[in-house]
Every structure is written in structure tokens, then in C-alpha cells.
Amino acid sequence: DGGITQSPKYLFRKEGQNVTLSCEQNLNHDAMYWYRQDPGQGLRLIYYSQIVNDFQKGDIAEGYSVSREKKESFPLTVTSAQKNPTAFYLCASSSAIRRGAGTGELFFGEGSRLTVL
Amino acid sequence: AQKITQTQPGMFVQEKEAVTLDCTYDTSDPSYGLFWYKQPSSGEMIFLIYQGSYDQQNATEGRYSLNFQKARKSANLVISASQLGDSAMYFCAMREAYNTDKLIFGTGTRLQVFP
Numbered sequence: 304d305g306g307i308t309q310s311p312k313y314l315f316r317k318e319g320q321n322v323t324l325s326c327e328q329n330l331n332h333d334a335m336y337w338y339r340q341d342p343g344q345g346l347r348l349i350y351y352s353q354i355v356n357d358f359q360k361g362d363i364a365e366g367y368s369v370s371r372e373k374k375e376s377f378p379l380t381v382t383s384a385q386k387n388p389t390a391f392y393l394c395a396s397s398s399a400i401r402r403g404a405g406t407g408e409l410f411f412g413e414g415s416r417l418t419v420l
Numbered sequence: 421a422q423k424i425t426q427t428q429p430g431m432f433v434q435e436k437e438a439v440t441l442d443c444t445y446d447t448s449d450p451s452y453g454l455f456w457y458k459q460p461s462s463g464e465m466i467f468l469i470y471q472g473s474y475d476q477q478n479a480t481e482g483r484y485s486l487n488f489q490k491a492r493k494s495a496n497l498v499i500s501a502s503q504l505g506d507s508a509m510y511f512c513a514m515r516e517a518y519n520t521d522k523l524i525f526g527t528g529t530r531l532q533v534f535p
Contacts, residue, residue: 336523338525343429343527344527345424345426345511345525345526345527345528346465346511346513346525347525348522348523348524351522361522391463393463393465395465406453406455406470406472407453407515408455408467408470409465409467409523410467411457411464411465411466412464413462413463413464414463414464416463
């Protein structure tokens with residue numbers, strides 16, 4: 304079945320360590336996104352990519368890095384520079400968005416919960 | 421700047437009753453899209469319904485309908501005949517046509533359905 308796979312589902316990290324969250328999609332979507340969710344808050348955009356080898360910062364990119372070497376993969380690295388990394392991370396994808404056309408709904412993975420010890 | 425506001429942190433509804441979850445938005449873009457997502461305790465975000473700013477009729481998808489009042493900039497989700505499985509977080513989101521890269525989310529409403 305087509306979908307988005309995030310791994311690991313749960314991850315524990317010591318302070319000062321970098322960690323990488325995996326996101327793979329087989330929906331043949333051009334665009335991929337990373338969101339962060341904190342308790343009592345909505346989703347905030349970290350990074351997004353509309354095409355292979357290109358990505359843009361979202362609203363809270365500081366302390367994070369991404370790569371988009373393949374269409375189906377968009378890994379997120381949480382670096383030691385991220386001051387408060389404990390959160391729920393959601394990866395999403397969508398088909399290419401043309402201006403004003405289509406619904407462009409996002410399809411989400413099941414999320415990765417990162418806890419810093 | 422675009423903004424989504426959900427003023428109800430939590431809502432309760434009895435099984436088989438209807439419930440309305442509020443969402444207001446702010447944008448200067450005449451062309452935009454509004455979305456509702458459901459997030460059960462498992463964490464996955466499930467797309468429910470979409471409304472385009474130029475759509476003449478309110479969107480409906482099964483038991484979900486969107487009460488779209490453009491002049492008031494509101495896009496309330498109506499769930500009819502609530503079921504126990506409807507208990508979840510519900511998020512309203514918006515995408516502007518001129519900023520098609522981003523989907524902006526509200527803070528969500530936790531819905532609890534009781535027997």
C-alpha cells in the first residue's frame with residue numbers, strides 16, 4: 304500500500320547528540336514536509352522540499368537540517384543546536400501544488416516521538 | 421500574515437449527537453484553501469475535508485461538513501451522528517494560493533464523545 308513511513312517511532316537522545324529521523328514515501332509525491340508538534344500546540348513547519356535537491360526553511364528551522372537526495376526520502380536531523388528538541392515530529396507529502404489548483408492535502412506519516420534525556 | 425484560530429481547547433458530545441468545531445482564519449489572499457484533519461491518539465494526521473475559497477457550496481464528506489462563512493472568515497467543522505471513534509484532536513489548516521508551499525495549522529480542539 305502507498306503511504307509514508309517514519310522511523311523510528313520513539314527515540315531517546317542525550318543532550319549534545321545529533322539524531323536523524325527517517326521519512327520515506329511511495330506515493331510519488333513531489334513535495335515533502337517536516338512538522339513539529341508540542342503539547343497544546345498545533346503543527347509548526349520546520350522544513351519543506353518541493354523537488355529533489357531543493358528545500359526551504361519553514362517557521363522553526365533553527366537547530367534542524369534536512370536533505371532531499373531522492374524523491375521518496377526526506378530525512379530530518381535534529382542537531383545539538385536545537386535547544387528544546389523533545390517533541391512529536393510529523394513528516395508529510397503532497398502532490399505538486401500549482402497556484403490555485405487542486406486541494407493539495409498533505410498525507411502524513413505516523414510520527415516520531417523524540418525525547419531528550 | 422495568515423493565521424488560524426481554534427478557540428475551543430476541548431469539546432464534549434454525546435454519541436449520535438452532532439457537534440460543531442470552530443475555526444476562524446485570517447488572510448489577505450483572495451484565493452485559499454481550508455482543511456480539517458483528525459489526529460487520534462496514535463498520532464497520525466488524517467485528512468477529513470477541504471473547502472476552496474471560491475467554492476460555491478459547503479464541502480461535505482460523509483458525516484463531515486464544513487460550514488464556510490467567507491465574510492466572517494470562519495470554516496467550522498460539523499460532525500453529524502457522533503461516534504465513539506470520533507474522539508480525537510481536530511485541526512483546522514489553511515493554504516494560501518500565493519504561498520502554496522505552506523499549510524498553517526491551528527492549535528486544535530480535543531473532542532471527546534461519550535456514550
